[in-house]
Amino acid sequence: MKTGIAPLRKAVKAADKTMMMNGLNKGRKILLGKQGNDGMIFKIVVYALLISIGFVYVYPILYMISQSFKSLEDLLDPTVMWLPKSLHWDNFVQAWKVLEFPKSFAASILNSVLPALAQTLSCALVGYGFARFKFPGKSIMLVFILFTFIIPVQVVMIPLFLMFKEYGMLGSPLPFIVPALFAGGIKSALFILIYMQFFRTIPKSLEESAGLDGAGAVKIFFRIMLPISVPAIVVVFLFSLVWHWNETYTASLYLGESMRTLPVMLQTFDLAFSQAMSSSSAGQEMVNINESIKLAGTVLIILPLLLLYLFAQKWFVEVVDKTGITGE
Amino acid sequence: MLKLLRKRREMLTGYMFVLPWMIGFLLFMAYPIYFSLNMSFHKVIISSEGIKKDYVGWNNFKNAFLTDPKYTEELVVFIQSVVFMIPIIIVFSMLVALLINQPIRLKGFFRAIFFLPVVITSGQVVKELFSQGAASVPIVERYGMIEFIQNNLDPTWSEPIISIIQQLIVILWYSGVQILIFLAGLQKVNTQVYEAASIDGASPWEIFWKITLPSIKPFILVNIIYTTVDLFTNSLNDVIELIKVHMFQIDTGFGYATSLAWIYFMVIFVILLLVVVIFGRNDDYNPRKAGG
Numbered sequence: 001m002k003t004g005i006a007p008l009r010k011a012v013k014a015a016d017k018t019m020m021m022n023g024l025n026k027g028r029k030i031l032l033g034k035q036g037n038d039g040m041i042f043k044i045v046v047y048a049l050l051i052s053i054g055f056v057y058v059y060p061i062l063y064m065i066s067q068s069f070k071s072l073e074d075l076l077d078p079t080v081m082w083l084p085k086s087l088h089w090d091n092f093v094q095a096w097k098v099l100e101f102p103k104s105f106a107a108s109i110l111n112s113v114l115p116a117l118a119q120t121l122s123c124a125l126v127g128y129g130f131a132r133f134k135f136p137g138k139s140i141m142l143v144f145i146l147f148t149f150i151i152p153v154q155v156v157m158i159p160l161f162l163m164f165k166e167y168g169m170l171g172s173p174l175p176f177i178v179p180a181l182f183a184g185g186i187k188s189a190l191f192i193l194i195y196m197q198f199f200r201t202i203p204k205s206l207e208e209s210a211g212l213d214g215a216g217a218v219k220i221f222f223r224i225m226l227p228i229s230v231p232a233i234v235v236v237f238l239f240s241l242v243w244h245w246n247e248t249y250t251a252s253l254y255l256g257e258s259m260r261t262l263p264v265m266l267q268t269f270d271l272a273f274s275q276a277m278s279s280s281s282a283g284q285e286m287v288n289i290n291e292s293i294k295l296a297g298t299v300l301i302i303l304p305l306l307l308l309y310l311f312a313q314k315w316f317v318e319v320v321d322k323t324g325i326t327g328e
Numbered sequence: 329m330l331k332l333l334r335k336r337r338e339m340l341t342g343y344m345f346v347l348p349w350m351i352g353f354l355l356f357m358a359y360p361i362y363f364s365l366n367m368s369f370h371k372v373i374i375s376s377e378g379i380k381k382d383y384v385g386w387n388n389f390k391n392a393f394l395t396d397p398k399y400t401e402e403l404v405v406f407i408q409s410v411v412f413m414i415p416i417i418i419v420f421s422m423l424v425a426l427l428i429n430q431p432i433r434l435k436g437f438f439r440a441i442f443f444l445p446v447v448i449t450s451g452q453v454v455k456e457l458f459s460q461g462a463a464s465v466p467i468v469e470r471y472g473m474i475e476f477i478q479n480n481l482d483p484t485w486s487e488p489i490i491s492i493i494q495q496l497i498v499i500l501w502y503s504g505v506q507i508l509i510f511l512a513g514l515q516k517v518n519t520q521v522y523e524a525a526s527i528d529g530a531s532p533w534e535i536f537w538k539i540t541l542p543s544i545k546p547f548i549l550v551n552i553i554y555t556t557v558d559l560f561t562n563s564l565n566d567v568i569e570l571i572k573v574h575m576f577q578i579d580t581g582f583g584y585a586t587s588l589a590w591i592y593f594m595v596i597f598v599i600l601l602l603v604v605v606i607f608g609r610n611d612d613y614n615p616r617k618a619g620g
Contacts, residue, residue: 042532046430053424054441060457060497061444067460122348129345133338141346148357150596152561154571154589156360158367158582162379163360182352192349217341246450249568263450291460298456302448309440309447316447317439317508 061302068092068296088292095297098273099265105304108245108261111173116240118180119188120233126183127195128221132207149189153250161253171258176244176251186243191236198232199225234315242305262301269297368587381583388587399588402566407595408488410559413499416492417555418548421503425510426540439511446504451564454498502558506551513547514540549607553600560596567592 062082071088130138164175179185183192202225210220226233248263255264265272273293309316343350368388370381392399428438474493477486492499517540525535559565571592574585 043432046427046432050427050432050438053427054438056497057500058441058444060501061448064457064460122352126346126349129342129349133342133345135339135342135346138342141349144353144357145349148353150557150600151357151361152568152589152593152596154568155364155586155593156357157589158575158586159360159363160356162363162374162582179352179356181348182355183349184352184356188352217344221345242447246448246453248450248452249572253572263452266452266456294456295460298453301450302453305448309444313440313443314436317436317443 064295064298064302067292068299070292072290072292091292091296092300094273094293095300098269098293099262099297099300100260100272101262101300104260104262104265107255107259108263108304111176111247111251111255111259111261112241112244114173115176115180115185115244116237118177119183119185119191119240120237122181122183123188123191123236124195124226124229124233125221127192128199128225130192131196131199132204145189145192148184149187157250157253164254170254171256173259175254180240186240186247191240194236195229195232198229202228231315231318234312235318238308238312238315242308245305262304266297266301269294364586365590367583368590370583372581372583374582384583388584389591391584392588392591399567399570399591402570403592403595405488406565406567407599408485409492410556410599412488412492413502413559414552414555416496416499417503417506418551420500421506421551422510422544422548424503424507425514426536428507429511429514442507443504445501449498449501451562454501454564457498458495502555502562505558506555509547509551509554510544513544517543549604552603552607556596556599556603560592 066082066084068091069087069089070084071086071090130142160175161170164170169175169178176185180188206224207220210224215223245261246263248261248267251261252264252267255261367381369383369385371384371388373380373382424442428435428442432438474490477489477493480486481489521539522535525539530538562568567588571585571588574580574588575582
């Protein structure tokens with residue numbers, strides 16, 4: 001009898017042990033994962049890293065927004081860190097006036113939308129030409145395109161400045177629009193390459209069948225290729241718009257006094273502030289410039305782009321997937 | 329005969345499509361480049377009657393190195409900081425791309441955050457954030473890292489390092505496009521290779537060094553080139569500012585300013601060449617191609 005129980009006990013013990021091991025394994029699997037990158041600990045580390053890096057990343061923007069709402073008292077009060085005691089909208093009113101917002105906004109639109117449209121179309125044509133046709137000198141031209149990407153504007157800026165001056169184009173958006181029409185201008189090389197990569201992914205048979213039906217190259221391009229290239233078109237347009245919008249260096253040079261875009265206005269914010277205040281507040285109390293007003297101005301300048309980004313975010317971020325820019 | 333005709337027609341259509349670029353290149357690139365090279369050997373005086381040029385040979389270039397008190401100094405400081413910034417940006421963007429590439433929730437949200445600066449940063453806005461002190465990580469300053477570096481390093485190297493620490497966030501802000509490029513590279517790696525490796529018992533650490541890193545190596549080169557060009561053509565740096573200042577100074581003028589711009593371009597060119605020579609060799613095992 002006795003001898004009959006012992007193996008049973010042993011068996012139970014062994015079963016216990018395997019169950020325990022199983023449990024341990026399961027726990028380990030949940031914590032560490034099967035492949036090393038799907039366990040709990042790993043996930044927590046990934047999220048913690050992403051959240052903290054993400055916070056540091058947007059810190060300047062958050063700081064700027066928080067600062068821009070502070071009144072002078074909040075600004076001087078060291079206990080007020082992130083949340084101002086009250087939302088001080090007056091900063092924005094001041095900054096709006098100093099920036100001459102409606103006027104500069106219009107200038108910004110004029111100097112970014114029009115060149116962006118021109119660049120989107122011209123680079124599409126050129127990109128298509130490079131992607132689909134064989135002709136002598138093509139590879140040299142591609143080398144030149146890359147070359148235009150690395151040459152800093154400063155090298156050609158002075159001759160261009162003199163040229164635009166001679167044609168009386170200074171002070172208007174033309175110095176941005178005219179080169180853009182000819183697939184030149186801000187970062188055109190990049191846009192041509194984006195289009196090239198994109199057009200290469202479209203099967204050739206599509207154009208061939210249209211060609212058999214008697215359509216010419218121009219017709220094929222406008223009626224067949226362009227309509228299916230919406231992703232590339234949107235991406236190029238958005239980037240061109242944003243980069244033209246943010247351009248301050250050549251904008252202040254070519255536009256001079258006659259037209260000031262929003263970022264250019266920020267350059268002279270201090271000066272403009274003192275001028276605006278001394279002329280308008282003759283009877284009122286003087287308002288002194290402080291960090292909050294300046295940052296409110298910066299917020300106002302960023303705001304249109306932030307709104308655009310909010311709606312078009314998907315397009316901006318998917319540029320690489322949509323157009324295969326990195327290629328092989 | 330028919331084939332030849334067709335070939336010729338293709339050629340002509342090709343030229344037709346790229347014609348705008350050819351005109352644009354000649355007008356807004358080739359001619360200005362010639363003009364600018366020409367000007368850099370002259371003293372250029374612009375009067376009401378037009379442009380007057382006096383040939384001065386290599387003097388402008390000589391002056392830039394020998395008599396200009398600021399130019400070479402600014403240039404060296406800038407190159408030093410670029411040498412630090414490029415690795416920071418590359419490593420950071422690779423890290424973020426690796427993190428976002430994990431199977432996580434809110435992927436779109438994180439992508440949106442890391443791409444945000446690409447959209448909103450103009451030179452002027454960044455400058456504003458610098459001057460308001462919004463660009464540095466507050467923790468770094470709190471722990472006295474800056475004093476530590478100041479006390480332990482030679483000032484020629486401690487100065488650029490400190491200025492980098494003080495602008496760390498904005499430097500990281502230049503990594504948006506690079507993150508996307510790495511992300512695209514990571515997504516093209518064949519997943520079967522990962523599975524095979526983990527079945528063979530490779531740890532994530534080993535997988536990263538043996539599979540992920542070699543397969544995104546070409547993208548590292550692309551990113552280094554992009555970052556270099558981006559940093560050099562960024563309107564924020566002092567060298568470019570100096571060139572602009574000289575443009576409108578009567579005693580130096582356009583001639584001297586263009587020769588400064590040309591020196592600047594040659595520096596970029598040499599750095600890019602070095603990058604391509606050092607990182608361009610691509611004879612390593614590439615699982616992306618081997619995996620099919």
